[in-house]
Amino acid sequence: MIIFDKVTKEYNGTLSVPNGHAKRGGNQGNNFIFRALDGVDLEIKDNEFVSIIGPSGAGKSTLLKMLIREEAPSEGKVLVDKINVTDLADSQIPFLRRKIGTIFQDFKLLSSKTAWENVAFALEVVGAGPDQIEDDVSKVLRIVGMEGKSQNFPHQLSGGEKQRIAVARALVHRPKILLADEPTGNLDLLNTYDVIKLLMKINEFGTTVVLASHNREVVNSAGRRVITMDKGRVVKDQEQGKYAI
Secondary structure, eight states: OEEEEEEEEEEEEEOOOOTTOOOTTOEETTEEEEEEEEEEEEEEOTTOEEEEEOSTTSSHHHHHHHHTTSSOOSEEEEEETTEEGGGOOGGGHHHHHTTEEEEETTOOOOTTSOHHHHHHHHHHTTTOOHHHHHHHHHHHHHHTTOGGGTTOOGGGSOHHHHHHHHHHHHHTTOOSEEEEESTTTTSOHHHHHHHHHHHHHHHHTTOEEEEEOOOHHHHHHHOSEEEEEETTEEEEEETTOOOOO
16 A cells, blocks of 8 residues: 655755745745645555646656655655655665556666566566576566567667566566556557556556556546646545546
């Protein structure tokens, strides 16, 4: 289970704007506090498929970054699988991230490695042996339908194929949770639906999926729980929701 308990995230900065212009979170002179998350209370159960929607700056990506401790709360607690992520030492963060797979909009594949090597690398960095790597990489490439392109380099793959490899890489260490941050942002309509069907299939295998998206068709086609954010707050939480902003 994922729990956000009164989570607030603030950033300090400066702005060169005329006096009197509003700065969210408060201001003093040209200094300001930007509140990316504002007292978020949220629970996501094991095996759920959850879409998080909202305008740019609503706090969607910040929420996901909290789960892998790329960001830490200014206030409140974040719990993942009963682990208080907020209190983890730096040395413990890699162990947390082995529970969580992450898919990005821009794929983040290594250009000098083949599709197979990109997926295998995720296991190599955690010390997996050759037999495990061979077995697990072959399995996930079959799951995402990319076994026939395993020796292709990223520049030889379409956008949809690159995202499938990114999904395979996220899955190869058998995470309990899969985070997808705008995973279809660079894809055409056909590949978008293919990736969403793949995420739903993964969810059916028992993996919790948390999807952040601006794409109305993606969210509506999933037909699952929809959490709407605005200005760092959860403003709507629907068990079977639609994209409505």
